[in-house]
Amino acid sequence: xxxxxxxxxxxxxxxxxxxxxxxxxxxxxxxxxxxxxxxxxxxxxxxxxxxxxxxxxxxxxxxxxxxxxxxx
Numbered sequence: 059x060x061x062x063x064x065x066x067x068x069x070x071x072x073x074x075x076x077x078x079x080x081x082x083x084x085x086x087x088x089x090x091x092x093x094x095x096x097x098x099x100x101x102x103x104x105x106x107x108x109x110x111x112x113x114x115x116x117x118x119x120x121x122x123x124x125x126x127x128x129x130x
Contacts, residue, residue, distance in 0.1 A: 063092050064120040069113060076109070084110055088117060 073081055083106050090096040091114075102110055 062121055062124055063117065064124045065117060066120045069116050069120065072113060072116070080106060080109065084113055088114060092117070 073084055076084065083102055087098040087102060087106075087110050090098040
């Protein structure tokens with residue numbers, strides 16, 4: 059695998075703070091898109107889409123930081 063996916067403590071705590079149903083929806087969407095390349099946004103409701111966008115942004119930022127640290 060060429061790219062790492064980093065789930066920081068901040069991301070994990072954010073997901074854990076969500077209701078159980080949303081936790082599963084969000085983490086499934088992240089895994090589906092980032093690991094398998096699936097388009098999963100159609101399966102999320104409007105609130106979950108907003109949460110997903112924020113959490114995905116955090117995961118991408120943290121993953122980019124990790125990649126930059128490892129490359130040095």
